[in-house]
Amino acid sequence: MPQPPRPSLPIRLAAALGLALAATAAPAFAQAPAGAATLPGTTGDIGPDFVAAAQHWVDDAVAQGRGAAGTDMAPLRMEVSIGTLDSRLRLAPCASVEPYMPPGQRLWGRARLGLRCIDGAVRWNVFLPVTVKAIGPAWVLRDGVAPGAVLKPGDAVQAEADWAADASPVVADPAQWVGRVATRGLAAGQPIRQSMVRTQQVMQAGAAVRVLAGGQGFEVSTEGQTLSAGAVGEPVRVRMPNGRIATGQVVDAGTVRLAL
Structure with missing residues (x-):
C-alpha cells in the first residue's frame, strides 16, 4: 500500500x-x-x-x-x-x-x-x-468583492488555504491588501493573492499638480500636469511649465516629488 x-x-x-x-x-x-x-x-x-x-x-x-x-x-x-x-x-x-x-x-x-x-x-x-x-495561514474573503472595490479590514478573516493552488502568491500580511483595490470580481472563500489586488490610484492623467524638487537644505515647488495615473509611492510622468517631461513619485492626490 x-x-x-x-x-x-x-x-x-x-x-x-x-x-x-x-x-x-x-x-x-x-x-x-x-x-x-x-x-x-x-x-x-x-x-x-x-x-x-x-x-x-x-x-x-x-x-x-x-x-x-x-x-x-x-x-x-x-x-x-x-x-x-x-x-x-x-x-x-x-x-x-x-x-x-x-x-x-x-x-x-x-x-x-x-x-x-x-x-x-x-x-x-x-x-x-x-x-x-x-496548507497554511491566509486571509480569506468573507463575501464576494466587486471589481474595483477597496478592500477593508473586515472583508477577510484568517483561515487555512492551499498556497500552491494558484501561481500567484498568497498575501499573508494584511498591510499588503487592506486599502487596495480588487483587480477583478472576487468570490467568498478565496484566499487573497497578489494578482487579486492593486494599489489604489489617487492621481489621474491630466491632473494639475504641485511639483516638488529639492536637495539638502532646500526645496522648491512649481506647477505641472500629469501625463499618467498613479498611486501613492508610484512613479508618474509630469509636464513642467517649460514643456519638459519629468518623472516623479506620487506623494498624495495633488503632489509629485521629483528625484534629483
Missing part, C-alpha cells in the same frame, strides 16, 4: 528579500535531484508498488531540499500525492527505472514526475502527475 505523504517539504519564502511568515512572494521549491535514485523495474505496467516507490522518491527528494534550505520556514503543512497513468498503458519490461523532474518543473501545485527506463530492451519515458499542496 502507498505510504501517506510526509508532512514537510522544502520551501524557501523569498529568503533573498528577507521575508518570513508575512511574505507575499511565492515559496519556491528546490528541484528534485534528477536521477538521484532508481525505482524497481516494471514487468509491463505501473502497479501500486511502483507508484508507492515513486511517492517515496518524491518525499525523500523534497525532504533533502528542506534540509538544505534550513529550518527557518513558514509553518506550511505540505501534502504530496502521486497520480496514476492510464490503466490501458502497457510498458516494455525494464530492470531499472529512473525518476526525474522535467526541465522547468518544480514540486509546487500541479506538476509531473518523469519516469524513464534506463535498463531494458525498449527505452521508454512516461510521466506521473504529482500534486503538491501547501
Whole structure:
C-alpha cells in the first residue's frame, strides 16, 4: 500500500528579500535531484508498488531540499500525492527505472514526475502527475468583492488555504491588501493573492499638480500636469511649465516629488 505523504517539504519564502511568515512572494521549491535514485523495474505496467516507490522518491527528494534550505520556514503543512497513468498503458519490461523532474518543473501545485527506463530492451519515458499542496495561514474573503472595490479590514478573516493552488502568491500580511483595490470580481472563500489586488490610484492623467524638487537644505515647488495615473509611492510622468517631461513619485492626490 502507498505510504501517506510526509508532512514537510522544502520551501524557501523569498529568503533573498528577507521575508518570513508575512511574505507575499511565492515559496519556491528546490528541484528534485534528477536521477538521484532508481525505482524497481516494471514487468509491463505501473502497479501500486511502483507508484508507492515513486511517492517515496518524491518525499525523500523534497525532504533533502528542506534540509538544505534550513529550518527557518513558514509553518506550511505540505501534502504530496502521486497520480496514476492510464490503466490501458502497457510498458516494455525494464530492470531499472529512473525518476526525474522535467526541465522547468518544480514540486509546487500541479506538476509531473518523469519516469524513464534506463535498463531494458525498449527505452521508454512516461510521466506521473504529482500534486503538491501547501496548507497554511491566509486571509480569506468573507463575501464576494466587486471589481474595483477597496478592500477593508473586515472583508477577510484568517483561515487555512492551499498556497500552491494558484501561481500567484498568497498575501499573508494584511498591510499588503487592506486599502487596495480588487483587480477583478472576487468570490467568498478565496484566499487573497497578489494578482487579486492593486494599489489604489489617487492621481489621474491630466491632473494639475504641485511639483516638488529639492536637495539638502532646500526645496522648491512649481506647477505641472500629469501625463499618467498613479498611486501613492508610484512613479508618474509630469509636464513642467517649460514643456519638459519629468518623472516623479506620487506623494498624495495633488503632489509629485521629483528625484534629483
